[in-house]
Amino acid sequence: MQGDDLAAIAEKHQGSRRKYCLRTCMSAGCMSSRADAIKKGLDAEVKAQGLEGEVEVRRVGCMGFCGLGPLVGLDGMKEREILFEHVTPEDAPAIIRAVQAKDHGLQVADPDHPFFSKQMRVVRANGGIIDPERIEDYVAANGYRALYHVLTDIRPAEVVEEITRSGLRGRGGAGFPTGLKWGTVAKSPGARKFVVCNGDEGDPGAYMDRSILESDPHLVLEGMAIAAYAVGADQGFLYVRAEYPLAISRLQTAIRQAKQLGLLGGGIFETPFTFNVDIRIGAGAFVCGEETALMASVEGRRGTPRPRPPFPAERGLWGCPTLINNVETFANIVPIINRGAAWYAGIGTERSKGTKVFALTGKVQNNGLIEVPMGITLRQIVEAKVKAVQTGGPSGGCIPAEYLDTSVDYESLTKLGSIMGSGGMVVMDDSTNMVEIARFYMDFCRDESCGKCIPCRAGTVQMFELLEKILSRKATARDIAMLEELCDLVKHTSLCGLGQTAPNPVLSTLRFFRNEYTELLQPEPAGECAASGQ
Numbered sequence: 091m092q093g094d095d096l097a098a099i100a101e102k103h104q105g106s107r108r109k110y111c112l113r114t115c116m117s118a119g120c121m122s123s124r125a126d127a128i129k130k131g132l133d134a135e136v137k138a139q140g141l142e143g144e145v146e147v148r149r150v151g152c153m154g155f156c157g158l159g160p161l162v163g164l165d166g167m168k169e170r171e172i173l174f175e176h177v178t179p180e181d182a183p184a185i186i187r188a189v190q191a192k193d194h195g196l197q198v199a200d201p202d203h204p205f206f207s208k209q210m211r212v213v214r215a216n217g218g219i220i221d222p223e224r225i226e227d228y229v230a231a232n233g234y235r236a237l238y239h240v241l242t243d244i245r246p247a248e249v250v251e252e253i254t255r256s257g258l259r260g261r262g263g264a265g266f267p268t269g270l271k272w273g274t275v276a277k278s279p280g281a282r283k284f285v286v287c288n289g290d291e292g293d294p295g296a297y298m299d300r301s302i303l304e305s306d307p308h309l310v311l312e313g314m315a316i317a318a319y320a321v322g323a324d325q326g327f328l329y330v331r332a333e334y335p336l337a338i339s340r341l342q343t344a345i346r347q348a349k350q351l352g353l354l355g356g357g358i359f360e361t362p363f364t365f366n367v368d369i370r371i372g373a374g375a376f377v378c379g380e381e382t383a384l385m386a387s388v389e390g391r392r393g394t395p396r397p398r399p400p401f402p403a404e405r406g407l408w409g410c411p412t413l414i415n416n417v418e419t420f421a422n423i424v425p426i427i428n429r430g431a432a433w434y435a436g437i438g439t440e441r442s443k444g445t446k447v448f449a450l451t452g453k454v455q456n457n458g459l460i461e462v463p464m465g466i467t468l469r470q471i472v473e474a475k476v477k478a479v480q481t482g483g484p485s486g487g488c489i490p491a492e493y494l495d496t497s498v499d500y501e502s503l504t505k506l507g508s509i510m511g512s513g514g515m516v517v518m519d520d521s522t523n524m525v526e527i528a529r530f531y532m533d534f535c536r537d538e539s540c541g542k543c544i545p546c547r548a549g550t551v552q553m554f555e556l557l558e559k560i561l562s563r564k565a566t567a568r569d570i571a572m573l574e575e576l577c578d579l580v581k582h583t584s585l586c587g588l589g590q591t592a593p594n595p596v597l598s599t600l601r602f603f604r605n606e607y608t609e610l611l612q613p614e615p616a617g618e619c620a621a622s623g624q
């Protein structure tokens with residue numbers, strides 16, 4: 091396999107394209123609403139009408155506008171693409187009528203809808219456009235060119251420099267500079283090194299990584315291969331939770347196809363570079379997304395965190411230097427290599443570069459996946475009458491409506507007591523009780539605590555019980571003081587990020603919605619002094 095071979099595959103594939111294309115969303119969301127039956131219906135209708143030479147029915151990944159699914163896009167029309175909403179298998183004849191420019195009577199999305207106009211698709215450029223189960227589709231969309239370029243033209247250290255210059259920060263939550271991490275792994279001595287892609291995605295309401303894996307698996311594989319070349323690794327692991335069967339099967343297909351074309355395995359592009367990838371399936375424990383717990387799980391041990399240092403970059407899998415990045419982080423690598431670090435660094439704010447994918451859920455008009463440049467405001471994203479926006483899942487916080495003009499970047503969200511997190515964004519309106527929200531996340535953390543250290547194991551239970559007491563109107567001001575004390579203790583003494591951040595939803599709701607707590611309190615029993623705690 092050489093660069094010319096990629097061009098030949100792309101050309102042959104382009105030549106097989108039809109005049110019209112019916113892109114049928116077959117990601118997990120639309121599949122749960124019978125998207126496979128819709129595709130079958132469209133295939134049958136195209137055949138019945140003898141339109142096989144003119145119309146292609148293509149399986150694609152998530153188009154983003156999940157709230158309007160199942161979605162079918164029609165390309166090739168004179169004016170512009172038509173996007174059919176809430177499609178059913180019975181709509182197939184009407185959709186074919188639309189192809190023939192006849193009256194179809196179906197519901198279509200407004201292409202000028204702000205949901206589309208504010209987006210900038212870098213990571214999701216192929217999402218909803220290519221068939222994720224056909225490597226030719228990915229190659230025809232310029233796929234594997236970045237890997238070819240890197241392997242044949244650039245030294246590993248220069249790749250690390252390019253990623254550093256881009257300003258990319260890890261999308262798994264903490265926003266650690268990616269180039270710095272790659273450089274540390276590259277410099278760490280070790281006979282063997284590993285690359286791990288973290289696809290555990292356990293935050294309630296988050297499904298960005300699932301969507302990327304389902305829609306464009308080769309993008310992540312290519313990013314991992316480039317990373318492996320840059321740091322000197324020959325083996326990669328993709329850690330994906332068992333609840334993502336479609337993502338897992340598409341990744342299996344992608345790995346098989348890439349191996350068949352010589353894009354994974356030994357001597358890639360006839361260079362000495364060897365890279366293999368295996369999938370590891372997680373059992374759905376939130377804590378296994380924490381990098382040291384994830385590594386224990388990959389090694390076949392129980393997934394519990396261990397103290398850091400040593401960091402995985404120095405001592406990771408089986409004691410070897412290991413690069414761990416999130417799915418979306420790896421998905422940013424190919425665009426950076428193809429379009430250059432300077433282009434990437436030109437998007438976003440001074441310290442938060444590029445775009446971010448968010449999963450919008452809750453009391454919002456348009457729920458679904460959006461990719462927006464960093465620095466956009468929360469108001470531009472949610473454009474709804476809201477009370478608060480929760481970012482960062484169980485490690486994050488609730489940002490009240492008066493801060494909706496805050497720039498979405500790592501530093502600004504942290505200043506408000508929340509975090510960017512991995513990209514789950516839950517919108518709340520006046521019907522939401524903020525103490526209940528705090529209880530929901532504490533219940534989650536209490537459940538997901540691995541129990542290895544006492545502050546988190548016992549503290550999350552005690553904080554949950556105090557929230558229950560407040561909600562059942564049995565608490566006094568002293569319980570709130572106790573809750574705050576526990577938040578401080580658990581935050582500062584827990585072993586891993588789960589415990590260290592578990593108090594955040596409580597702290598942020600206490601900061602911005604304290605009245606909702608105090609309204610539920612009982613007066614202190616007579617004769618006792620709350621202030622002195624006696």
Ligand SMILES: Cc1cc2nc3c(=O)[nH]c(=O)nc-3n(C[C@H](O)[C@H](O)[C@H](O)COP(=O)(O)O)c2cc1C
Nearest residue numbers: 260261262288290291379380381415416419587588
């Ligand atoms: C409790 C907990 C759960 C986590 N879950 C995930 C996860 O599902 N996916 C992820 O990429 N990172 C997760 N992280 C962060 C990882 O430990 C790690 O920082 C990240 O994978 C590094 O990749 P990045 O630099 O590309 O962000 C979690 C951290 C903690 C403390």
Ligand code: SF4
Nearest residue numbers: 541542543546586589
């Ligand atoms: S903080 Fe919680 S999840 Fe993390 S090691 Fe301690 S008990 Fe386990």
